[in-house]
Amino acid sequence: MIVDERISGYLKTLEPELPDYLEELEKSAIKEEVPIIRKESQALLRFLLRMRRPARILEVGTAVGFSCMYMAEYMPKDARIATIEKVPMRLAPAKQNLKNSPQAAQIALLIGEAEEVLAALEKGDAPDNVYFPAGEKSAWRKESFSKPYEFIFLDAAKGQYMYFLPHLLALLSSDGILVTDNVLQEGSITESKFTVVRRDRTIHKRMREYLYELTHQKGLNTVVLPVGDGMSVTTRL
């Protein structure tokens, strides 16, 4: 925990209740130890979505679909969301859950290694493998996945964020928002590389590089917030 437990506990009490279908999905994901966004991160996403009102959202890291369905709940009524996942163990429940979303027609699941999917979208190519939870009724079929996104949520393998970044910036609209989760890594980001356990050193180094890039790259405007496990919010200058 990077935030005092009493404070995060209190903040949670201020949060409005989730609709039943999200509440149930959140409970089952937690029970099955699927890593999903925390309550505090949910609040920030909801706030940003309502403020920015994006027409197109891209998520990297679907897991079982919780954050995708959460964002679909709070995005504008006619918006669309595309989410990327590669792990079969997650894809099976994700497909099932996304089908049950009230916004299923606006959701598309792009299946594959995120770096490859993002590179294809950047080039203007159609993704190889797409699952439309609403089948023929999907609102996505009429639209290209390569057009810019006004909102991107990055929540995948932390060590790969640096490699995803050029693609994400190419896909982000000029007035878009990029939100990245888990950037403070339970606080271990503040430690020296020598005190981080050996197996976490590469991730530690890459996350620091990622945050440095977001906060120093010319033309970017970033705030890093101690929310949940650390979230960064980036726009263009």
Ligand SMILES: C[S@@+](CC[C@H](N)C(=O)[O-])C[C@H]1O[C@@H](n2cnc3c(N)ncnc32)[C@H](O)[C@@H]1O
């Ligand atoms: C933290 S979980 C996502 C949780 C989800 N956003 C939520 O809050 O409900 C990260 C997910 O990203 C997926 N992932 C990680 N690296 C990936 C990659 N390179 N390509 C595609 N999916 C990836 C993992 O399989 C995992 O399901």
